[in-house]
Amino acid sequence: MQHALGLDVGGTKCDALLVNEEGEALAWGHYDCLDPATGASNGGSGRDAANICAVLQAALDGRHFDVLHFGSHIEPPAWMRQSSGPLANQRKLTNSAVFEFLGAHTARLIGHPASEQMPALVMNGEEYGISVLAGTGAVVYCRTENGEELRLDGLGPILGDYGSAYQIGRMALQAAAKSGWHPRHQTSLERILPGVVRIMYKKDNLVEFSLSTTERTEIAALARFVDREAEAGDAISRGIIEQAADSIVETIRDASDRLKIADKPCLLAGMGGVAANSRIFWERVCRGALAFAPRFRPALLRHPPVLGFALHALKAFTSIDQAVLRERMIQTSEPLIRLKGKPQTGERHDA
Structure with a gap:
């Protein structure tokens, strides 16, 4: 066998x-x-x-x-x-x-x-469509019925990864550090993230963590805590998640325009930890994509x-x-x- x-x-x-x-x-x-x-x-x-x-x-x-x-x-x-x-x-x-x-x-x-x-397409029973990978990094991959393929982003945290967990984690660190500057910047991340980096990475404070981390995965791992605070009602955290979603919507739009598929019925399949686990993120992505491509069919890779x-x-x-x-x-x-x-x-x- x-x-x-x-x-x-x-x-x-x-x-x-x-x-x-x-x-x-x-x-x-x-x-x-x-x-x-x-x-x-x-x-x-x-x-x-x-x-x-x-x-x-x-x-x-x-x-x-x-x-x-x-x-x-x-x-x-x-x-x-x-x-x-x-x-x-x-x-x-x-x-x-x-x-x-x-x-x-x-x-x-x-x-x-x-x-x-590819799994986002295959596990939805499709060979063609748009796969939106929002995990540690971010990639938008398109495959059309006539065999055209286009892959945008996946450039890493310096040049790209728009809509990624890294982007969310980096913005969250900045927001937590800025929280005490003025009441309009206040966020529960100021309380949550120092404890997270102390437990996970043995760093005493956010400054020490930001200056010592060399792995983008360490920053990306903070995204799940940002989403949790967003769901709990923290406005700054929600804004971070929505900004990341808007970033990857722009990549989707670039890809669909280049392949001329914005007016066609097309699977829009989300995958990766951010897309799969953040309700706020994925709903924002779907609303943004359907605004310029109303015939897209959003779906998530549930496995x-x-x-x-x-x-x-x-x-x-x-x-x-x-x-x-x-x-x-x-x-x-x-x-x-x-x-x-x-x-x-x-x-x-x-x-």
Whole structure:
């Protein structure tokens, strides 16, 4: 029997899922930089090779395979045999150690690379549309029916990442530092964030944290606290979330104008921790996008993106209907995810 392994690597987390050729989820591995059970430390990263290998170890669960199909957005080394087109991911995140680890568990490793944004389309049953990735970084990816592709942003925190968790975290730090200047700047972040950085990063104050942090993931991890304060009624926090949403709406507009699809029916699929877990953010994105593209169909990726990568690899060698595989994978993976205790940071909402 052949198997498929999906791997999703992000700035603050990493997931791996093993499925059989029937689409049944067999094992799950998860890393989150805020979860003490995963060995989180100052600056823990989902892109670290050691963390990725630990997640893969959990997903492979001691098995050895004759043939293992591997779906991911990370770039394999030159020696790895591939079965599909070139990777869209331009960041080239992973070194050979990860694939050497996989190679030790299978006689034949077949790669099925895909763009980082692909799961939002595939898990919504579409091959075409707009995928809005708002996580640690931010990317808008478009694929049209005639095969045109466009990827905007993903430029990192200095040049871009408009609408990202990093943008939210950075603005939150600035707002907390400015809170005492005048009553109009007052925000609950002034009280919340110093305690967060003290517990998470062992820093005595926000100034020390801002001058010492070298990982954008550390700042991005603050976004969930900003969203919580926004939901609790803090006006400054809500303004930060809405400003980030407006930033990525501008990227969506740029992409849709360039591909001339603003007047066409088109899936607008959100994914990433910010889009999936912030109701305020996603509703603002939907309102902004529908204002210039009223035929867009907003939807959220309600399941971990790793399912999309596993499905992408799985459909390359099975004749089972993709919708059947998707539903079976969702149903059988949910107990594994709960068992592993994947942290939930908020409810997910469609617009």
